[in-house]
Amino acid sequence: MPDERVRIALVGCGNIARAHWRGIRYGAPLLEVTAVVDADADRAAAMAARTGGRAFTSLTEALAQGDFDAVDLMLPHDLHEAAVLEAFAAHKHVVLEKPMAPTLDACARILAAAEASGRVFMIAEQSQFWPDAMRIQELLAAGAIGDVIWARAFFFDPPESSGSVGNPADPIPWRFRLARSGGGISMDGGAHWIRPLRMWFGDVESVMATTGRHVAEMEGESRAHAVFRFSSGVTATFDALLGAGPGAPTEDFRITGTAGEIVAERGNGGRLLLYDAAHPQGEVLLDSFAGRSDAFGVELNEFSRAVLHGEPFTAGPEHSLGELRTALAMYRSAKSGRWEQVAHD
């Protein structure tokens, strides 16, 4: 690459594209946005004005006429597979927003195409770089709360998080359509809570879940309760909720050990607290979760360094299948009423 930067096309200029652009601007100096793509010409134009990239209304057109080495795909889930395969066929490196695809079969085809292409392939999962998630990992490794007894995770999305419509002929947001999203809140935003749990406790081996729908127009689940059993032997509850109205501050994670507790509170900007013998009232380890939004820059910087220097990923694309398999096992359990295995082959 001539100037040691990766020229990249932002594909899908909706909700998460703004977070990726901020990440590139402030945290991924080796990336240069030279193209932006959105089926909605106004969105493409707005992103072009922000980034300086050339606007296109289709990936096909951008691949034919644009000037870039890599694509950052931020599209509705049903479009992931076709877009990745098209990008690899055009010899581009790919960073793809989670989930890789809504089904494991589609994921297998994507992974095979990635392998055959010889290009760099990353699944974007920024929660692995959240400062609180990484700090908790260090605390657990150091035995700060002794042996873990159990953990709780609560994922809450506010009502306005349903995303854009994505099809002028259909007034329902694409993520409310099962044929487009592949699942509900557990497969979607829930992934960002499942990844830290996997960082701390290992793979999810089996799940017991119940799901429900309180958002009438949403076909997938808008609420879920689950119990996860991890390879380490730890058990955790996982709750996910798409809010239906104003809500109270949430406690994202609570981990209870034989010698203390760790709590990640999301309300009021976020706090990470350690309760132990020396700090029975709780020691504030982080007084803001502002660093969570910087995690997009960290992941995209890692992507650019893999493209330019062959540096390894913190977690390869196959690893992201763990979140998808967990959500799919939850859906099986909600139907069967039984514990379901989460396969890891």
Ligand SMILES: NC(=O)c1ccc[n+]([C@@H]2O[C@H](COP(=O)([O-])OP(=O)(O)OC[C@H]3O[C@@H](n4cnc5c(N)ncnc54)[C@H](O)[C@@H]3O)[C@@H](O)[C@H]2O)c1
């Ligand atoms: N990492 C995170 O925290 C996070 C948060 C939200 C969404 N996501 C993921 O990002 C992806 C996109 O979600 P979103 O919330 O940004 O959705 P969105 O609906 O806000 O944006 C999607 C964009 O894609 C455009 N689009 C639709 N079809 C297209 C096509 N054929 N060609 C080009 N553009 C097309 C739409 O016009 C829209 O602007 C999903 O995979 C989602 O799971 C990740």
